[in-house]
Amino acid sequence: MKLTFDRSLCQGHNRCVMVAPSLFTADDDGYAVALVSGEVPIELEGQAILAADNCPEYAITAEP
Amino acid sequence: MDNLPSAEESDHMDQTSPSGRAPVTDWSTDFDHTTAAYAAAAPDIWEQLRDACPVARTERFGGAWLPTRHEDVSRIAKDTKNFTSRSVVVSDWRTDAPAGIGYAPPITSDPPFHTIARSFLLPAFSPAAVQKLRGDTERICDELIDKLLSPADPFIDAASGYAQHIPVRVIAQMLGVPESDGEIFRGFIHRIMEEPGQHHVEPEETMWSYLGGVVTDHREHPRDDLIGYLMSCEINGRPLIDDHVIGTVALLLIAGIDTTWSAIGAALWHLATHPEHQRALRDGTADLPTAVEELLRFYAPVTMARLVAEPVEVGNARMEPEDWVLLSFPAANRDPAAFDRADQVVLDRASNRHLAFGLGIHRCVGSNLARMELTVALERWLDRMPPVSVADPEGVRWSTGQVRGPRALPLRLEIP
Numbered sequence: 369m370k371l372t373f374d375r376s377l378c379q380g381h382n383r384c385v386m387v388a389p390s391l392f393t394a395d396d397d398g399y400a401v402a403l404v405s406g407e408v409p410i411e412l413e414g415q416a417i418l419a420a421d422n423c424p425e426y427a428i429t430a431e432p
Numbered sequence: 433m434d435n436l437p438s439a440e441e442s443d444h445m446d447q448t449s450p451s452g453r454a455p456v457t458d459w460s461t462d463f464d465h466t467t468a469a470y471a472a473a474a475p476d477i478w479e480q481l482r483d484a485c486p487v488a489r490t491e492r493f494g495g496a497w498l499p500t501r502h503e504d505v506s507r508i509a510k511d512t513k514n515f516t517s518r519s520v521v522v523s524d525w526r527t528d529a530p531a532g533i534g535y536a537p538p539i540t541s542d543p544p545f546h547t548i549a550r551s552f553l554l555p556a557f558s559p560a561a562v563q564k565l566r567g568d569t570e571r572i573c574d575e576l577i578d579k580l581l582s583p584a585d586p587f588i589d590a591a592s593g594y595a596q597h598i599p600v601r602v603i604a605q606m607l608g609v610p611e612s613d614g615e616i617f618r619g620f621i622h623r624i625m626e627e628p629g630q631h632h633v634e635p636e637e638t639m640w641s642y643l644g645g646v647v648t649d650h651r652e653h654p655r656d657d658l659i660g661y662l663m664s665c666e667i668n669g670r671p672l673i674d675d676h677v678i679g680t681v682a683l684l685l686i687a688g689i690d691t692t693w694s695a696i697g698a699a700l701w702h703l704a705t706h707p708e709h710q711r712a713l714r715d716g717t718a719d720l721p722t723a724v725e726e727l728l729r730f731y732a733p734v735t736m737a738r739l740v741a742e743p744v745e746v747g748n749a750r751m752e753p754e755d756w757v758l759l760s761f762p763a764a765n766r767d768p769a770a771f772d773r774a775d776q777v778v779l780d781r782a783s784n785r786h787l788a789f790g791l792g793i794h795r796c797v798g799s800n801l802a803r804m805e806l807t808v809a810l811e812r813w814l815d816r817m818p819p820v821s822v823a824d825p826e827g828v829r830w831s832t833g834q835v836r837g838p839r840a841l842p843l844r845l846e847i848p
Contacts, residue, residue, distance in 0.1 A: 379795040382559055382803075386721060397554035398800065421783035422725075424791055 377427035388415035478763035496756035502770035515738035599692035608657030694837020698731035729786035
């Protein structure tokens with residue numbers, strides 16, 4: 369599974385950090401920082417899907 | 433929330449309407465979100481309008497629109513060219529606030545000033561900064577619960593006895609204003625948010641005047657709180673002017689209290705009317721953080737507003753400059769085109785791109801704080817309070833205006 373994160377679309381909702389803490393963290397201003405880019409380890413695919421499905425700004429995609 | 437100072441201090445007061453509003457007969461051509469009828473039945477009205485319009489119109493307030501589809505609300509929220517945030521509370525007058533800045537930066541600001549004004553606040557409301565307030569929030573909730581349980585009276589009001597106090601105490605502590613002034617803040621908020629422009633107020637009784645005093649006090653007795661921090665911020669090497677500091681603090685007080693109080697109250701109303709959800713959250717079969725997002729979707733308290741800046745078409749509406757547009761995030765959150773089973777609270781909803789905190793550059797700056805307060809308020813309540821039901825359905829009263837939540841919530845404790 370491939371994870372993409374478009375930082376220019378992030379508005380700091382912090383939903384990805386909550387549902388996918390192994391894949392995202394927040395910077396000092398509360399914007400998301402991706403901890404993994406590209407191929408997602410198989411055990412984190414569930415988190416990747418949740419992160420994509422809960423981003424109100426459509427800044428994250430998770431594609432098989 | 434921006435309009436408060438302008439509303440109360442400008443010379444436009446004589447143009448405002450008296451408190452009694454004419455009853456609405458047709459919501460699609462004459463809506464009025466400040467009426468008790470809207471407060472009591474807003475979700476039904478949105479549903480009806482979504483099928484019928486979907487962008488409703490009113491000639492009240494000098495002309496305003498109410499989009500009800502997720503698609504339209506999202507588009508407007510992200511369009512800072514055709515829509516300005518100069519004023520975000522719909523009332524009978526148009527603000528005389530400075531264009532691009534507004535009375536309560538950054539919520540009333542447009543780019544590029546918005547970016548600067550918002551940058552001061554972001555670090556103070558980051559997830560890490562908010563996490564530091566969790567312990568205090570737990571203590572505040574526990575103290576309120578101690579009080580609710582101490583007289584062993586099975587009848588309580590969860591709005592006035594619990595929900596309304598939590599955000600007041602947290603934000604007062606953050607800002608450095610006395611917690612004991614909570615009643616004064618709620619008075620401002622009621623006037624500004626629930627009945628905008630419908631009261632005559634003496635200049636010395638305005639929130640602006642109150643906060644001017646707070647800033648003066650901080651100048652004389654500097655301290656390490658959010659107001660002190662804002663007073664130390666600079667734009668182009670110059671400290672923020674007092675009006676900027678006061679406007680931002682007014683914003684944080686109003687936005688930080690009314691909204692979260694509404695979210696906590698609405699969540700408790702939901703639990704009191706859905707014993708199966710109460711049970712699921714108590715016995716751990718439902719995950720609280722996931723449920724919190726769903727309660728935020730379904731009971732999103734905040735409707736923002738914009739003024740039209742350039743002629744623009746949205747759905748069936750041809751909008752003209754200076755028209756108001758209500759950005760009903762609550763209506764968008766219940767649009768069946770955007771959410772599966774939109775009309776139901778699905779506690780374990782896994783995919784939930786709700787707009788409770790808005791969208792785009794004006795995403796609620798306090799969203800992490802609000803989410804933490806709501807989560808802690810429910811956590812402590814579920815942990816310590818017995819099961820509850822609504823004691824008197826007729827006694828439940830929802831607020832009018834752009835922030836929606838129960839202002840009276842009579843519950844019965846089912847003490848075994």
